[in-house]
Amino acid sequence: MQLRYNYRVYPTSGQREALGRAFGCARVVFNDALRARQEAWELGLPYICDGDLSKQVITEAKATPQRAWLGEVSAVVLQQALADLNVAYRNFFASLSGKRKGRKVAAPRFRSRKDNRQAIRFTANARFRVLDNGRLRLPKIGDLAVRWSRALPAAPSSVTVVMDAAGRYFASFVVQAADEPLPPADAEVGIDLGLTHFTVLSDGTKVAAPRFLRKAARKLRRLQQALSRKQRGSNNRKKAVVTVAKAHARVADTRRDWQHKLSTEIIRDNQAVYVEDLCVTGLARTRLAKSVHDAGWSQFVAMLEYKAARYGRTFAKIHRFAPTSQRCSVCGRLDGPKPLNVRSWTCPCGAVHDRDVNAATNVLAAGRAESLNACGAQVRPAPVPAPRREAGIRPHAAPCSTRSTEAIPVLQGGENVNATGTP
Numbered sequence: 535m536q537l538r539y540n541y542r543v544y545p546t547s548g549q550r551e552a553l554g555r556a557f558g559c560a561r562v563v564f565n566d567a568l569r570a571r572q573e574a575w576e577l578g579l580p581y582i583c584d585g586d587l588s589k590q591v592i593t594e595a596k597a598t599p600q601r602a603w604l605g606e607v608s609a610v611v612l613q614q615a616l617a618d619l620n621v622a623y624r625n626f627f628a629s630l631s632g633k634r635k636g637r638k639v640a641a642p643r644f645r646s647r648k649d650n651r652q653a654i655r656f657t658a659n660a661r662f663r664v665l666d667n668g669r670l671r672l673p674k675i676g677d678l679a680v681r682w683s684r685a686l687p688a689a690p691s692s693v694t695v696v697m698d699a700a701g702r703y704f705a706s707f708v709v710q711a712a713d714e715p716l717p718p719a720d721a722e723v724g725i726d727l728g729l730t731h732f733t734v735l736s737d738g739t740k741v742a743a744p745r746f747l748r749k750a751a752r753k754l755r756r757l758q759q760a761l762s763r764k765q766r767g768s769n770n771r772k773k774a775v776v777t778v779a780k781a782h783a784r785v786a787d788t789r790r791d792w793q794h795k796l797s798t799e800i801i802r803d804n805q806a807v808y809v810e811d812l813c814v815t816g817l818a819r820t821r822l823a824k825s826v827h828d829a830g831w832s833q834f835v836a837m838l839e840y841k842a843a844r845y846g847r848t849f850a851k852i853h854r855f856a857p858t859s860q861r862c863s864v865c866g867r868l869d870g871p872k873p874l875n876v877r878s879w880t881c882p883c884g885a886v887h888d889r890d891v892n893a894a895t896n897v898l899a900a901g902r903a904e905s906l907n908a909c910g911a912q913v914r915p916a917p918v919p920a921p922r923r924e925a926g927i928r929p930h931a932a933p934c935s936t937r938s939t940e941a942i943p944v945l946q947g948g949e950n951v952n953a954t955g956t957p
């Protein structure tokens with residue numbers, strides 16, 4: 535399984551400048567290529583194939599005075615920017631034709647200097663190296679200081695250098711990690727995700743929702759207000775933007791750490807894990823939006839999924855139309871919908887149910903049934919947590935709607951167009 539390992543890196547000011555140049559060049563190549571394909575499409579010309587595009591926006595562009603500076607960065611970085619665009623296009627077309635399941639994928643959009651995340655990728659071809667002194671050597675950037683919070687399990691196949699909105703730099707290595715099946719466990723568990731409790735397990739365990747964002751809300755509000763008082767375009771405003779981004783980054787980091795611990799614990803203790811497949815995007819458009827985003831269920835479920843694959847556990851999502859909170863887990867009777875404030879109820883069969891534990895028990899039962907149908911095999915293929923944000927895919931805002939797909943690719947310029955095209 536391919537896994538990502540992230541480490542904080544601390545570039546010197548010279549290296550930051552070189553990285554900035556590389557981010558810029560990768561962005562220009564990406565945008566030039568996107569523009570070329572869009573123009574070809576508007577003129578009714580055939581789709582420019584990957585090889586021709588590479589020649590046009592890298593090899594030939596380098597020979598022109600306007601793009602001569604592309605030669606200052608590693609060619610691999612530029613090729614990888616194009617590879618991102620090609621993946622984004624393939625996903626978009628597959629989504630249009632219905633070959634790709636799940637939420638709709640929008641057409642690739644232009645990258646901007648103002649994007650919250652700037653990234654470049656080096657593959658093995660680029661000959662990046664982790665040196666004996668612990669520094670990361672990147673071609674035409676230099677030897678970067680890395681904080682090795684843990685050891686890499688194997689030689690990485692690529693490294694992505696990321697700068698986030700808080701101005702922090704990270705090296706994200708893709709490593710082919712061997713599966714590490716854990717000794718078999720006896721227990722199986724169904725999980726009910728909720729707002730009052732983050733998770734309720736079918737064995738009765740309730741984990742309170744930590745509500746990181748809510749707790750940090752007052753501080754965030756204060757920082758946001760301070761930011762809004764700063765004059766547009768001023769240096770103080772730029773500083774305030776970074777301060778706000780840092781505060782948000784801290785919330786996200788804390789939440790992720792906490793979820794890692796919980797998901798590892800659940801996977802270690804159970805041989806099979808079943809979760810209700812929530813329509814998070816649907817819920818996030820309701821009054822509960824802030825709480826839903828704060829909970830970060832999707833991230834948590836994704837963690838369960840890949841850890842299950844890695845540690846040899848069964849994992850499945852249960853279809854969300856199964857009315858888990860209405861059905862008595864003892865006799866199977868459907869007792870009709872119950873308002874959210876009903877925390878426990880008594881079934882006519884005599885069973886007294888805690889609402890959430892009952893739901894989790896039903897998830898477990900549904901999960902077991904589904905696994906049996908699949909002859910004990912894993913119900914869904916395990917995903918790889920690695921690429922995802924690399925491809926420049928931005929899903930449509932309303933994935934839960936049943937809007938029909940447009941037959942013609944609509945290429946949107948978006949508001950992020952980098953009009954000048956200079957880094």
Ligand SMILES: [Zn+2]
Binds near residue numbers: 863881
């Ligand atoms: Zn009953």
